[in-house]
Amino acid sequence: MSPAFATAQESVPTLTVVAPLFNESQNVRPLVEWILQALETYPKTFEIILVDDGSRDGTWNEVRSAAADPRVRGLRLGSNVGQTAAMMAGFDNALGQVIVSLDGDLQNDPRDIPALVAKLDEGYDLVCGWRHQRQDKLILRKIPSWLANRLIRRLTGVPIRDNGCSLKAYRRELLQRIPLYAEQHRFIPALSASVGARITEMPVRHHARRFGESKYGISRTVKVLSDLITLKMITTFRSRPLLGFGLATLPALGVALVFGGLWVFSLTHFGPEKADALVFPGAGLLVLGVAFYLFMLGLVAEVALSSERGDASDIPNAWEVR
């Protein structure tokens, strides 16, 4: 191996730690120090990417001074785009083959990073942190989160207990397969499972917030519910939307049949004076219309799909059996 090649390899970090920050100026310095300390004995090269998600409190100045360390890089986003997009900015710029994300608020413990990465090397594409002793408000954070996690688990069938924990380790190829948008960071395990990733979870430490304020409240419940419907739809019927819409027409057809039956029944049993009542056939035709409409929507979805698909990322992930 030529020396030039060796140095080139050395300069490319194998591990990238991504931390999105929104108005966390007080937390930047301790966070970076903590991560560096935790990775002091890490045998391979690593980098830290701090993503300033349009903060308005001097977070960027802190990031800049932290970036004096060659292992730390900073990205400043033009405006506040939210946690998912900020994480995506970090992922897109990461050089490592292994990527770890964590919260910028010091609630995750960087000392868990080496263990997560070691777990990943056992043959997983995604290792999720599980905050088994979560240090947050019970009513506002823990109970909604417990309910949401149960619902996600039931609906997606992915047995991860803590979808909301930001501390996760990913293989680079996985992140290239699941382009995250909107607020999908909550559904990373389910989305990963849908492309065939090997997923596991492990308990991680969790600390109470020291500085600054939490950016989330209970108001997101409705959004999460709507996003869950989407997730279920997309992960199940991504490659065959017509089947999804086709299945949805079945209950509509069933209801239409019931109304039709009622009409025939009222015709035959109550005589012609009831036959003038158009309510049952009318309702039946309406529902029949819905079924027809859903089928057509499925066709529209197929058209959209056929015009956008066709690259390798459509093929599910698999690994060699040895």
Next chain:
Amino acid sequence: MSAPQILMEPATDTSGPRTVAGSGFISVVVPVVERADDLLAVYRAFGRELDALPQEHEFLFVFDGSITPAPELVTLARQKEGVRILRFAREFGETAALQLGIEKSRGDLIITLPAYFQVQPEGIHRLLDGVSAGADMVVANRSPRLDGWLNRIQSRAFQSIIGGASEQRFHDMACGVRVMRRPVAQALPLYGDLHRFIPALALREGFRVDEVAVPQHPGDARMRVYGPGVYVRRLLDIAAFFFLAKFTEKPLRFFGLVGSLFIAAGTVLSLVLFIQRVDGQGIANRPALLLAVLFLALGVQLMGLGLVGEIIVHLRAPHRRAYRVRERA
């Protein structure tokens, strides 16, 4: 829609961009769409202000199909290299005119000006100063305003309706006087009639947008009352903008909410009917059942539409990023 066609370009037009790297060449784009004053006067007044700057500048007048350029202006464009006239073959509107002007301009900085005096020409320096101070786009806020009360109420109402959809509050989004860096101009997702929302669009694309007060020109302060069709179109524009701002990434949050309201109404009505039926009242000859079924049907259809939207958004996700990196360290 067919691509806008350029009918007229002055013979003096030098093809290919000239080398202006780093020098801060300024392009002034003037869409000439509905209302137009004496364009030569506009050119002279603003040109005089720009002459005082070290940077070179050019003027691009983009004429909509319905307006014919005055012969004096055409003569000027033939004589001066820094004046160009483009003209659509038919009416395409202000947004298309701005798009074409931006596309054909060569400047590192782009100034958009209405085809009439909206602000005092000296005010342009305040906008340029704002860009020098680090903003990606600076828009004018006509203040002090000389308009009559009716126009003020109109524009106040317009601004406060849009205010809810934008993260940053703009006081005079309808003002056509703006200065922007070239990358901003090229990143603007313009189509339809979205030019009225340019500051908010730039903000959403992740750029820094500032607003500076510039005195209104007395000529701008004339009474503006429009036909009802114009107001309806404006309201539809606002609705489109609202929807795009809030739900482009998550269509189901909108359609799902409206759809579930319909489904809830339909379910409640059905339950009431069911209880009445059990109670012994006939429902077969009452339109209430039709209404309940109609509500349910509408709700399901809206949810279905939202899901198709979600599928399209999901399919486009690999090619789209919601963030823009402003700075690296």
